[in-house]
Amino acid sequence: MRKVKNFNYKLDLKVAVALLFFAINFVNADNNFFKTENVKISISLNNEFVSNALSEIELITNFKFFYKNEDIDLERRVTFKAVEEPINSVLFRLFEDIDLTFKIVKERIILKKEIPVKNNKIQIQGKIADATTGAPITYANIEVFGSLIGTSSNELGEFILEVDSLPATIVFSHLNYEKKTIEISQFSTINVLLTPLVNNLNEVMLSSGKRDDYAFELAEKALSTMRKLSDKKKYGKHFIDKNLKTEMSTPNFQK
Template sequence: MHLHRKIVILIAILLLAFLAKGQQQDGSVLERRVTLRIQDQPLESILAQISWQAGVYFSYDASVVDSEKKCSVEAENKSLFTVLNQLFEPAKYSLIERENQVIISLKPDKPQTDEAIADSIPVKYFFLSGKLLEDRKGKPVPYASVSVFNQPIGTISNSDGEFLLKLHPDNINDTVVISSMGYAQIRLPASKLLDEDLFILQPISIRIKEVTVTAISAQKLLENIRHNLERNYTAHPRLMTAFYRETVKQDGAYINVSEAVLEILKSPYVNTFRSDLVRLIKGRKSPDVQPFRWLNFKLQGGPFTIVQLDVVKTMESFISKAFENSYKYEVSRVVLYHEEPVYVLTFTPASDDVFPGYIGEMYVHRESFAIVHASFRFNKSSLNEAVSFMIRKKPPKVKARPTYVQYSVNYQQYQGKWHLSSAQASVKFKIRSKRDRLNSEFHSVSDLLITNIQPTELKRFSGDERFSRDDVFVEKLGQFDEKYWENYNIIKPDEDLRNAFKEK
């Protein structure tokens, strides 16, 4: 039996209880919507009407703002940002927030120094939210990428197609890119997201008929992947900000929700022997989700383990030259992925002796040969063998077996290099206990979303602050509190998860 490097989510079954509560987010007051139809009225009067509708106050120097100037404005459910930029030239005036107040002032002739910025009023981020729907059927588009063009800033939509993107005011005029496989890409100024709630994605054909997929063999494609690793992926360390969420359902009902903002010290891709390090910035567990009477799950390894899903960095068995003969490969087709042509390289274990044996596919960029997506699952024989190493703890006389183990990982390009952008692990277990009359299915899902990437000179995190493979994530977290995430980008909870967060 071949024993490959294992990408597994270790499960510990313990007696434990949790609860959950909802959350509130406060973004910029400039996101608030107003409706106005005003012709030739003094600016002072228009601001008074906006103030009444939006519940904000305006301050300005009468020597630089002509409050008697007559203006016209028409806006149907538009953001304050849009309306005020109609009334005040963006190149000339600044809009500065201070709690529930908007200060209108002339922009300085010279850019502020870093010291002046540090001493100024704290910046309020824009919280841009919306819902993605398919054009033809009006169905939600889940897990679509919503990111700032050519910036390492972004999020993804949840299972209901909803997203929340938090942007610094300096990025509000940047371009936001909304993309999902099988749909035409949307590009629009970030400020447009302040005025719109629904975004319609147009389905497109993802298969490229004119490309002959037999033009390259699976073996040659694998060689090109490995040969171009240094060119496609960064050779320098990076400090990544990430959002991580663990959820556990028992028979379809949430029993555990845990979330955190993390920092990942990403070692160079060319050094596969140097592990990536993970540390907690802030995290919480939801204390109101009522567990089943007998059992609860804990995911062991948590963020440390899911970071190992970067299969390019770890050179997982289905990529590694050393294990190439353990798999059968096929270039099945060429499709459009985020409007770029990619080869779809499928793989299956060559025999049942391969353990863990993965069935899956990789999307390989046709021009650069970078892996941009991989999804894979345990085959049947590996599921049968997985009990011995996936179950770390369980009560006596309880039988547990995995029935489904699925992983996926995505990459995005930034400054000419491909980086890890998101990963997910989905594991289902069947639990039985005659003594407790228990026959349940537990489903754990772990999501990782990279929300920012920066160069770094850091070499390591201290031992007491970094996660290890033996850590149980929920044991490191505090309880829920309001307005928890501040300006960090997260995956917006879907409706079921929001219901799980509601106070009982």
């Protein structure tokens, strides 16, 4: 069998040194990549426009700013001095007390308008219904006891109430229902039943008096007279009218 010769490849010394030098530079560059935010600068600003401040920082460093014109007031004036101060600290001072954030990515500084975070509120939600019929109660009032925080139910009896903290005392009311108070100690969805108000009216008794009897008598006389005068061929209209007035004349009442 033919033997295969083993070749020992000797790496040229110059090539090895070059590779080692390249590796060291690569590591250093990589470290600098992650430490760009630690770059220190010296800058002096005296009632300068923000736009001029950004331009000067770009001039003395390798950083470039990226932003939307509507997100930053470039004509705002700033005054401060920094000597060998980290870029992070300089940017914090430059954008102090305004709604603007920055982020350093490699050699780019990205400026962005800060969106205010809404205060954390605790939501209490549920449904209000009639305790008798189960029908939803529309436009019921829901309020936190002793405060101005409140809302009302929609056409389905549903509601959402935001409170600052728990526990909270919630009052439910409606013009046609009894008021109800509930203590809520944890976030939950609740169903509230309101009892209808009962309006008791005094019973009214109706009784016939003398004048009612008189009306009844008049009706009987009218019918009797009409029977007597039913023969229109024998009696004319004038006779009928005259007799009706006579028969149905109002008697005199004495006190």
